[in-house]
Amino acid sequence: MRKIKFDFVSSTVLDDKPKDKRISFILNKVKDGTILVTDGVLKPNEEMDLIKETMRRVDSGFPGIEVASLKKETKGLLSMVEKISDQSERIQNLMAGLTGKAAEKSALRTGITIIGPAKFIKKVKKNPDSFSVLTEV
Amino acid sequence: MAVGNFFDWLSSLFGVRRSVRLGIYGSVNVGKTTLANKIAKDWTGEEVGKASEIPHETRFVQKKEKVEIKHKNKKLMINLLDMPGIATKVDFKDFMKYGLSKRAAKQRAREATDGVIEAIKWLNNVDTVLAVMDATQDPLTQINITLLGNLEARRIPVIIVANKIDKKKAKPHLIREAFPQYPVVELSALKGNNIDSLYDAIAKHSRRGR
Numbered sequence: 001m002r003k004i005k006f007d008f009v010s011s012t013v014l015d016d017k018p019k020d021k022r023i024s025f026i027l028n029k030v031k032d033g034t035i036l037v038t039d040g041v042l043k044p045n046e047e048m049d050l051i052k053e054t055m056r057r058v059d060s061g062f063p064g065i066e067v068a069s070l071k072k073e074t075k076g077l078l079s080m081v082e083k084i085s086d087q088s089e090r091i092q093n094l095m096a097g098l099t100g101k102a103a104e105k106s107a108l109r110t111g112i113t114i115i116g117p118a119k120f121i122k123k124v125k126k127n128p129d130s131f132s133v134l135t136e137v
Numbered sequence: 138m139a140v141g142n143f144f145d146w147l148s149s150l151f152g153v154r155r156s157v158r159l160g161i162y163g164s165v166n167v168g169k170t171t172l173a174n175k176i177a178k179d180w181t182g183e184e185v186g187k188a189s190e191i192p193h194e195t196r197f198v199q200k201k202e203k204v205e206i207k208h209k210n211k212k213l214m215i216n217l218l219d220m221p222g223i224a225t226k227v228d229f230k231d232f233m234k235y236g237l238s239k240r241a242a243k244q245r246a247r248e249a250t251d252g253v254i255e256a257i258k259w260l261n262n263v264d265t266v267l268a269v270m271d272a273t274q275d276p277l278t279q280i281n282i283t284l285l286g287n288l289e290a291r292r293i294p295v296i297i298v299a300n301k302i303d304k305k306k307a308k309p310h311l312i313r314e315a316f317p318q319y320p321v322v323e324l325s326a327l328k329g330n331n332i333d334s335l336y337d338a339i340a341k342h343s344r345r346g347r
Contacts, residue, residue, distance in 0.1 A: 044286030051225055051283070052257050055250040060243065064226025067279050118226035126277040128315075 002137040004035060004120055011040030011108045019046060019106065023053050026115055031062050035116035035135075040108025041071040050115075066121035068131045069113040156203070156214040157343045160263035162256065164280045165192045165222030167271040168300040170199070172326035173219035177201045179332070185219050191235045193249035195221045198259060208336040213343060220259060221252030223280050260287060265294045265343040267335075272299040272307040272323065276315045285316065296338045299323040303330060 007029060014022050023046070029036050042050060047067070054065050114133060123134040161169045170188040177185045186199040199219040206213045227249045232242035266288055270276050288295045297316055299309035303325035313321050322338050324331040 044283055044290050047279075047283045048257050048260070048287050051223065052254050054225060055227070055253045058227050058246070058250045060229060063228035063230075064224070067225060069279070118228070124279065125275070126279070126282075128277070 004135060004137055005033065006035045006037060009036055009038045011038050014038060014040060015107045019049065022046070023050050026050065027053060027057060027065075030065055030115055030117050031057060033117055033120070035114065035120065037112070037114050038108070039112055041069045041111035041113050042108060043106065062117065062119070064118045065115055066118050066124055066133075067113065067115045068124040068126060068133060069111055070129070070131060071109050071111040156216050157339075158218060158262060158264045159215045159339070159343065160218045160220055160259060160266045161269060162220050162266050162284055163222060163269035163298075164271075164278065165224050166190070167222070167269045167274075168326045169222065169269050170195050170219050172267065172269055172298060172300060173199065173201070173217055175326045175329060175332060176206075176335075177204060177217055180204050180206055185217060191237075192231060193222060193224075193227065193245060193252065195219060196245070196248040196252035197221065198255055206336055206339060208333070208340045211340045213340055215339070215343070218259065218263060220256040221249070223253055223256055223284060224249075225280065227253070260291065260293075263293060265296070265339070267298050267339075268295050268319075269298045269300050270312050272301050272309040272312060273304050276312045281316075285319070294342045294344050295319055296335070296342055297321045298326075298335065300326050303328045 014025070017025060026036060027050075047069075050065075050067070058064050114131075116133075116135075120135050120137055121133055122136045125132045125134075161173050163169050168188075170186050173185040174188060177183055181201065181204055183201070185201045186195060188194060198221070201217040201219075204215045204217050206215060227246050229239070229242040229246035232245050233239060237245065268281070268284060268288070270281060285295065297312060297319045299307075299312040299321055301307055302309055302323050309321070309323040320338055320342060322331065322335045324335055326332075
């Protein structure tokens with residue numbers, strides 16, 4: 001019988017890493033066959049970066065990942081703060097790209113995320129307030 | 138007045154008409170190329186690329202430039218950009234199920250991963266996006282949510298296309314319920330059902346290039 005390892009990682013571990021290191025940390029674990037669960041949600045641009053980096057690492061033994069996340073909905077002032085923070089981060093990233101300096105760290109959003117190897121996670125069923133993950137080994 | 142609208146207004150004063158870079162995005166096999174072909178054929182008489190049931194048929198960005206859409210006394214020049222499907226996994230074994238040899242399947246997988254990366258990079262170079270979803274499938278996927286989140290963060294106008302409404306299993310209302318904050322056009326790119334509503338939405342929601 002094959003075993004699956006789950007790593008439950010506090011979002012503070014990921015918060016402490018610069019973005020590129022954060023994505024490498026996630027993918028190194030997932031490519032080793034681990035399913036990672038964390039109490040935070042990547043920002044949309046980071047999720048796209050995660051997909052891009054995953055595609056660079058796809059090979060015959062690693063077809064990719066499955067991701068599912070649930071973000072705590074923000075309303076009113078908090079939602080506005082998030083949007084301003086996103087715009088400010090885009091400008092920082094642009095400047096970092098122009099100056100060659102490493103991008104700043106940024107905190108994960110409140111929520112829950114599961115990221116695992118696609119060869120084990122066969123299906124993710126998302127609902128507005130929950131998700132189910134079907135694995136096969 | 139938003140900066141983009143201000144430039145549109147300023148350009149119109151001087152008679153400058155800039156085109157819209159219209160990106161067609163979505164997951165794999167939702168009908169992006171079929172839609173691109175329908176739009177291009179309606180207005181230029183030519184298709185953009187080959188559509189197929191084999192996943193990742195489009196592995197490079199396919200372009201059709203200077204497509205002039207005329208709708209209700211409005212004219213809009215668009216550069217149509219048919220993107221490779223966005224995916225979090227590409228397994229060469231999936232292609233072998235369609236009769237491809239192992240070598241051809243691995244080659245296709247390599248090109249498909251490059252295509253996904255290229256499509257994501259192009260997000261910085263589109264003015265308006267048609268986010269295509271298969272109305273016979275569950276719309277609440279991580280790809281759809283991530284794509285829409287990125288477009289919102291970049292302030293790129295989005296029109297969701299609920300495609301394949303000609304199929305019996307289609308439930309386009311689920312797409313409307315999942316993403317109530319976006320304009321949704323229900324259509325069949327294959328049969329052309331309700332395509333005029335899409336042209337109406339493109340004329341209404343598109344933002345010209347900056």
